Structure formats: structure tokens, C-alpha cells
Amino acid sequence: MNRTTLSLIGVATALAAVTGFAAVSAPEPTGTGTAEAAAELPVERTSLLCPAPSTSDLAETAYASFTPVVEGTADKGKAELRSVAPESGDGDDKSGADKPVLEPKEPGTPAEGDSTGGESPALIGTAEGGFAPGWTVQETTEVAAGSGRGLQGVNCSAPDTEFWFPGASTSAGRTDYVHLTNPDDSAAVVDIELYGKDGDLESAVGEGITVAPGASEPILLSTLTGAKETDLTVHVNVRSGRVGAAVQALDDEIGGDWLAAATDPAGSLVLPGIPKDATAVRLIAFTPEDTDADLKVQLASTSGLITPAGHETLRVKAGVTTAVDLADLTRGEPGSLVLTPTDRAVPVVAAVQVVRGKSGSQESAFISAVRPVGARATAVGNTGKGVTLSLVAPGETAQVKVTASAGAKGGEAVSKTYTIKSGTTQSVDLPVPGGLKGTYALTVEHVSGGEVYASRTLTAAQDGVPAFTVQTLPDDRGTVKVPKAEQDLSVLQK
Numbered sequence: 001m002n003r004t005t006l007s008l009i010g011v012a013t014a015l016a017a018v019t020g021f022a023a024v025s026a027p028e029p030t031g032t033g034t035a036e037a038a039a040e041l042p043v044e045r046t047s048l049l050c051p052a053p054s055t056s057d058l059a060e061t062a063y064a065s066f067t068p069v070v071e072g073t074a075d076k077g078k079a080e081l082r083s084v085a086p087e088s089g090d091g092d093d094k095s096g097a098d099k100p101v102l103e104p105k106e107p108g109t110p111a112e113g114d115s116t117g118g119e120s121p122a123l124i125g126t127a128e129g130g131f132a133p134g135w136t137v138q139e140t141t142e143v144a145a146g147s148g149r150g151l152q153g154v155n156c157s158a159p160d161t162e163f164w165f166p167g168a169s170t171s172a173g174r175t176d177y178v179h180l181t182n183p184d185d186s187a188a189v190v191d192i193e194l195y196g197k198d199g200d201l202e203s204a205v206g207e208g209i210t211v212a213p214g215a216s217e218p219i220l221l222s223t224l225t226g227a228k229e230t231d232l233t234v235h236v237n238v239r240s241g242r243v244g245a246a247v248q249a250l251d252d253e254i255g256g257d258w259l260a261a262a263t264d265p266a267g268s269l270v271l272p273g274i275p276k277d278a279t280a281v282r283l284i285a286f287t288p289e290d291t292d293a294d295l296k297v298q299l300a301s302t303s304g305l306i307t308p309a310g311h312e313t314l315r316v317k318a319g320v321t322t323a324v325d326l327a328d329l330t331r332g333e334p335g336s337l338v339l340t341p342t343d344r345a346v347p348v349v350a351a352v353q354v355v356r357g358k359s360g361s362q363e364s365a366f367i368s369a370v371r372p373v374g375a376r377a378t379a380v381g382n383t384g385k386g387v388t389l390s391l392v393a394p395g396e397t398a399q400v401k402v403t404a405s406a407g408a409k410g411g412e413a414v415s416k417t418y419t420i421k422s423g424t425t426q427s428v429d430l431p432v433p434g435g436l437k438g439t440y441a442l443t444v445e446h447v448s449g450g451e452v453y454a455s456r457t458l459t460a461a462q463d464g465v466p467a468f469t470v471q472t473l474p475d476d477r478g479t480v481k482v483p484k485a486e487q488d489l490s491v492l493q494k
Contacts, residue, residue: 038481038482038483039481039482039483040479040480040481040482041072041479041480041482042070042072042073042132042133042478042479042480043132043133043477043478043479043480044128044129044132045126045127045128045132046126046127046132046133046135046158047124047125047126047127047158047159047183048081048125048126048127048135048136048137048156048157048158048244049122049123049124049125049156049157049158049159049181049183049243049244050063050081050122050123050124050125050137050139050154050156050181050244051122051139051154051179051181051216051218051244051246051248051258052120052121052122052179052216052218053115053120053139053141053152054120054141054143054148054152056143056146056148058143058144058145058146059120059141059142059143059144060114060115060141060142061114061115061120061139061140061141061142062112062113062114062139062140062141062381062439063081063101063102063112063113063114063115063123063137063138063139063140063381064110064111064112064113064137064138064140064380064381064408064439064441065079065081065102065104065110065111065112065113065125065135065136065137065138065380066104066109066110066111066135066136066378066380066405066441066443067079067104067107067108067127067130067131067132067133067134067135067136068107068108068133068134068376068378068441068443068476068478069107069108070107070130070133070134070478073107073129073130073132073133076129076130077127077128077129077130077131077132078103078104078127078128078129078131079103079104079111079125079126079127079128079131079132079135080100080102080103080104080125080126081100081101081102081103081113081123081124081125081137081156082100082101082123082124082125083101083121083122083123083124084121084122084123084124084181084214084215084216100113101113101115101123102125102137104131107130107131108405108406108413109405109406109408110380110405110406110407110408110438110439110440110441111408112408112409112438112439121216122179122181122216123139123156124181124183124214125137125156132478133476133478133479134376134378134443134476134478135476135478136155136378136379136380136441136476137155137156137380138153138154138155138156138379138380138381138471139153139154139155139156140152140153140381140458140469141153142460142462142467143256144462147175147250147251147252147256148175148248148249148250148251148255148256148257149255149256149462149465150255150256150257150363150364150462150465150467150468151255151257151363151458151459151460151462151467151468151469152248152256152257152258152469153257153258153381153458153469153470153471154246154258154260154471155260155471155472156244157244157245157246157260157261158244158477159181159182159183159184159242159243159244160238160242160243160244160245161237161238161242162235162236162237162238163234163235163236163245163261164233164234164235164236164261164262164264164265164286164349165178165233165234165235165236165245165247165259165261165262165351165368166231166232166233166234166262166284166285166286166321166349166350166351166368167231167232167233167247167249167259167284167351167352167353167366167368168221168232168233168234168247168249168259169221169229169230169231169232169249170221170222170225170227170228170229170232171228171229171230172228173251173252173253174249174250174251174252175220175222175250175251176220176221176222176232176247176248176249176250177218177219177220177221177247177248177250178192178218178219178221178234178236178245178246178247179216179217179218179219179244179245179246179247179248180209180211180216180217180218180219180236180243180244180245181211181215181216181217181243181244181245182211182212182213182214182215182216182241182242182243183214183242183243183244184213184214184241184242185213185214186213186241187210187211187212187213187240187241188210188211188238188240188241188242188243189208189209189210189211189238189239189240189241190208190209190210190211190236190237190238190239190243191206191207191208191209191236191237191238191239192206192207192209192219192224192234192235192236192237193206193234193235193237194206194221194224194225194229194232194233194234194235195232195233195235195286195319195320195321196227196229196231196232196320196321197229197230197231197320197321197322197323198320199319199320200319201224201225201227201229201232203224203225205223205224206219206224208239211241211243218248221234229321230323231282231284231321231322231323232321233284233286233321233349234247235288236261245261246258246259246260246261247259249364249366251364253362254355254362254363254364255362255363255364255465255467256364257364257365257366257469257470258366258469259351259366259368260366260368260471260472261368262349262350262351262368262369262370263349263368263369263370263371263474264347264349265287265288265289265347265348265349266347266348266369267340267341267345267346267347267348268338268339268340268341268345269337269338269339269348269349269350269369270300270336270337270338270339270369270370270372270392270394270453271283271336271337271339271350271351271352271367271368271369271370272336272367272370272390272391272392272425272453272454272455272472273334273336273367273388273390273392273425273427273454273455273456273457273470273472274329274330274334274335274336274337274352274354274367275330275334275354275356275388275457275468275470276330276332276333276334276335276427277330277332277356277466278328278329278330278354278355278356279328279355279356279357279358279362280325280327280328280353280354280355281325281326281327281328281329281330281352281353281354281355282323282324282325282326282352282353283297283314283323283324283326283337283350283351283352284321284322284323284350284351284352284353285314285316285321285322285323285339285348285349285350286316286320286321286322286348286349286350287316287317287318287319287346287347287348287349288319288347288349289318289346289347290318290319291318291344291346292315292316292317292318292346293315293316293318293341293346293347293348294313294314294315294316294341294342294343294344294346295313295314295315295316295339295340295341295342295348296312296313296339296340296341296342297311297312297313297314297337297338297339298337298338298339298340299329299330299335299336299337299338300335300336300337300338300392300393300394300423300424300425301330301333301335301424301425302333302334302335302424302425302426303424304421304422304423304424305338305394305423308326308329311324311326313342314339316346316348326352334388334390334425334426334427335425336390336392336394336425336453337350337352338392338394339369349369350368350369351366351367351368351369352366352367353365353366354366354367354470356466356468357465357466361464361465361466362465362466363462363465363466363467363468365468365469365470366470367455367470367472368472370453370455370472370473370474371474371475372451372452372453372474372475373400373444373445373446373451373452373453373454373473373474373475374446374474374475374476374477375445375446375475375478375479376443376444376445376446376475376476376478377443377444377454377473377474377475377476378441378442378443378444378473378476379441379442379444379454379456379471379473380439380441380442381439381458382404382439382440382441382442382456382458383439383458384432384436386458386459386460387430387442387456387457387458387459388427388430388456388457388459389402389427389428389430389442389444389454389455389456390425390426390427390428390454390455390456390457391418391420391425391426391428391444391452391453391454392420392424392425392426392452392453392454393420393421393422393423393424393449393450393451393452393453394423394450394451394453395422395423395450395451396422396449396450396451397419397420397421397422397449397450398419398420398446398447398448398449398450398451398452399417399418399419399420399447399448399449400417400418400420400444400445400446400447400452401415401416401417401418401444401445401447402415402416402417402418402428402430402431402442402443402444402445403415403431403442403443403445404430404431404432404433404440404441404442405433405440405441405442405443406433406440407433407435407436407437407438407439407440408437408438408439408440409437409438410435410436410437410438411433411434411435411436411437411438411440412433412434412435413433414431414432414433414434415431416431417447420449420452422450430442442456444473453472453473454472454473455470455471455472455473456470456471456473457469457470458470458471
């Protein structure tokens with residue numbers, strides 16, 4: 001029995017070190033021959049998936065990548081982004097087919113890549129060795145005109161088996177796609193479930209969608225249902241295999257952006273970084289439980305937690321997508337939404353749609369509920385201007401260290417420490433790398449105190465339209481828990 005136990009622990013340790021996707025919990029120490037408490041070790045390999053950016057010929061897409069320098073990692077390794085569908089054909093010129101879109105040179109230095117026009121495919125990224133722990137990739141697209149015009153940004157995400165997207169739509173003027181990307185050598189089978197204002201929208205078309213190995217599929221939501229729903233929650237459930245998933249929401253009137261997956265259903269949620277000049281904020285929530293959820297709605301402002309007048313609480317009915325307009329919630333100050341149960345905690349997913357600008361020159365973006373920064377989180381693709389970092393401490397006062405890396409083409413890194421008071425949101429005065437050339441990365445590290453949540457906003461002027469995109473900064477999961485084996489192997493003799 002001792003042989004078996006030790007063998008299983010060894011297998012689990014090896015899997016954790018290779019994948020880096022899940023934590024492995026060690027058994028509680030009960031005596032001689034058992035594993036000690038799990039240790040946090042850097043992951044050795046990770047994957048990130050970037051959806052196809054745009055079909056518009058007026059689109060320009062930039063990719064940015066960064067890996068923090070982490071002690072204890074392997075000296076060697078590599079990282080790269082490649083097309084999911086390399087060019088092929090009998091007799092065709094394949095000279096550029098295998099060229100990576102982006103290939104970082106070393107940890108601690110950002111890397112850049114780009115693509116212009118409507119033929120840009122989805123990308124599969126892999127990082128090994130010293131490039132793996134905390135590897136972050138951003139896809140940013142500027143669309144000059146047409147549906148979804150403006151700035152669209154998304155963090156390339158790790159493959160998984162379940163995703164929640166509150167905030168999608170099939171209403172007139174909206175064109176929403178679920179992008180599914182399969183990084184593996186075998187097909188993935190996916191179910192897409194839609195929930196509207198009256199509950200589940202039955203659709204046999206959304207069942208058993210096959211995503212071929214190393215391929216990407218954009219699924220138009222309006223092909224899954226004939227219902228015109230202003231607010232939808234999309235549930236992506238993977239029957240076999242794993243995929244990366246993101247929703248691209250394109251609007252004829254107010255631009256568009258990517259809707260990233262919300263954090264797993266939870267009783268309390270934080271949606272960080274609503275811009276101070278937001279002219280409209282719409283909260284969308286959903287509970288997959290059989291019980292209604294009653295939530296207290298609060299805004300973490302620059303001075304503390306406040307309750308929006310007329311929106312003190314929100315009832316989210318079981319299995320039904322619930323939405324509420326919060327108007328110009330922030331009133332000239334940056335803020336973050338904090339949702340907590342009024343009584344019994346019922347797991348919920350949530351996101352907000354944010355609009356900036358006035359009628360005729362508006363742009364929209366989404367902020368999904370996110371997990372805390374944890375030990376460390378990173379935002380990449382930052383430029384010298386038009387960058388805002390929002391930090392919120394919904395509970396206890398916290399302290400964080402923010403590091404601006406060197407630029408991709410030159411510059412010197414610089415760090416600064418901030419104290420975020422309890423119940424507040426701060427849009428911090430960012431440190432800017434000296435001699436900056438190219439884009440740079442912002443790394444947020446938790447120093448002390450309560451949990452911190454964060455988001456980064458990029459802005460750009462576009463013919464009078466206040467183009468912007470917001471990305472949240474969850475913990476980068478650059479480490480994995482690995483059980484420590486007992487040093488005394490004499491148990492094998494028993």
C-alpha cells in the first residue's frame with residue numbers, strides 16, 4: 001500500500017509540473033511515510049489561445065507577450081505564438097507558414113507581433129521552462145469603421161472545459177460570436193447553452209459541436225436561436241477534450257469588444273475598473289443554481305463603499321439572465337462593483353457592459369467578474385499614453401507592488417508600491433519605464449493586507465470616438481502545488 005501511495009503522489013507531481021493548469025493537494029501528514037505539505041513550484045509548461053481577431057479589412061491587430069523573471073525556473077526554454085491553421089497546399093510556397101507570429105527572446109523583456117487585415121487566424125501559444133511561469137499574452141485590435149469599430153482587446157486564455165459569459169446578445173444591431181479554439185491533437189466536443197430573460201433557450205444546434213484538432217470555430221449566436229435577446233448568458237461546456245473560449249460582441253452603434261469568461265460562479269463577486277467617464281453601465285448576472293440569489297450591490301469608489309441609489313439590491317432568479325441599467329454609476333470617479341449576498345450565498349456569474357462617449361460617438365467594453373490578483377498578475381501591450389490601472393481592495397486595506405517592465409525595444413524597468421485603502425478603488429499614477437521604446441508590461445504583486453482585484457484600461461482617440469478596452473488581471477497561476485515526498489524511503493521496505 002505504501003508503494004502504491006508513493007507512486008500515485010509521484011504521478012500527480014509530474015502531471016502538475018508539466019501542465020501547470022491545476023493545483024495538486026497533498027494528503028494531510030499523519031505520520032511516517034506520508035507526504036509533507038504541498039510546495040509552490042513554478043510551472044514548467046503552459047498554453048494560451050488567442051481567438052481570430054477580426055474579419056474586417058480595416059482591422060489592425062497587435063500581439064504582446066511577457067513572462068516575469070521568476071527565481072527557481074529553468075534557465076532554458078522557449079515561447080511562441082503560431083497560427084492554428086498553417087498554410088498548406090501542393091506546390092504552394094510555404095516559406096512563411098511555420099513562422100511564429102510572436103517569439104519572446106527572454107523572460108523579463110516584452111515581445112511584440114502584429115497582423116493586418118481580415119485574414120488573421122486564431123493562434124495557439126506554448127511556453128516552456130523559464131518562459132512558462134506567469135506567461136501573459138494580449139491581443140489588441142483597432143477597427144477603423146463598421147460594426148464593432150473601435151478598440152477590441154482580450155487576454156489570450158488557457159484551455160479549459162467550462163466557461164460562463166454573461167453579457168452576450170442576439171438583439172438587433174448586435175453580432176456576437178463564440179470563438180472556440182482547440183489546441184490538442186484530438187477533436188473536442190462542445191455544448192453551448194443560452195439563457196435569456198425567461199430562462200433556457202432550447203437549441204439542438206448548440207449541442208455536440210465538434211472542434212477539430214488544432215483548429216478554431218467562430219459560432220454565430222444568432223444561428224443557435226431565433227430569439228432576439230438583449231441580454232444572454234452563454235455557457236460553454238466541453239464534453240470531451242478542452243478548448244479556449246471568448247465571445248466577440250460587435251454592435252452597429254456603440255462599437256464592440258471581447259467579452260472574456262467570468263470567474264467561476266461564486267457567492268461574492270468583484271468587477272474592477274469601471275472608467276470614471278462611463279456614461280452608461282449595465283450589470284448582467286446569472287445563477288445556475290435552483291435557488292434565487294439576492295445580492296447587495298455596492299460601488300467601491302475612491303473614498304469607500306457606497307450603495308447606488310435605487311439599486312441597493314439585485315434579485316437574480318434561478319436559471320434566468322437578469323440585467324439592470326446603472327446609468328452613469330461612477331459620476332466622474334473610477335469605481336468597481338462589489339456584489340455580496342444579502343443573506344444566503346448562492347453562486348452567481350456576472351459582467352458589466354460599459355459605454356463611454358455621447359450618442360453618435362460612443363464605444364463599449366466589458367468587465368467580467370474576476371478572481372483576485374493573488375500572488376502576481378500581469379497586463380501587457382501597454383503604451384506610453386492611454387493606460388489606466390485600477391486597483392480595488394473590497395475588504396481589508398492592502399499593499400501592492402507595481403512594476404513597469406522595460407519596453408519591447410528598449411528602456412529600463414521601474415517599480416512603485418501602493419496602499420489601497422479598505423473598500424476603495426484607485427486608478428494609480430503609473431510608473432513609466434525610463435527611455436521607453438515599444439510596449440511594456442505591468443506586473444502587480446500582492447505585498448500585504450487583504451485581497452486585491454485589478455483591471456487595465458487602454459484608450460485611443462479614433463475620429464472623435466473614445467475607443468477603449470478593459471482587461472482584468474487575475475492571478476497568473478505561475479506556480480503549482482506539488483506534494484513533498486517523505487525523505488525517509490524506508491517505508492518501501494515494509
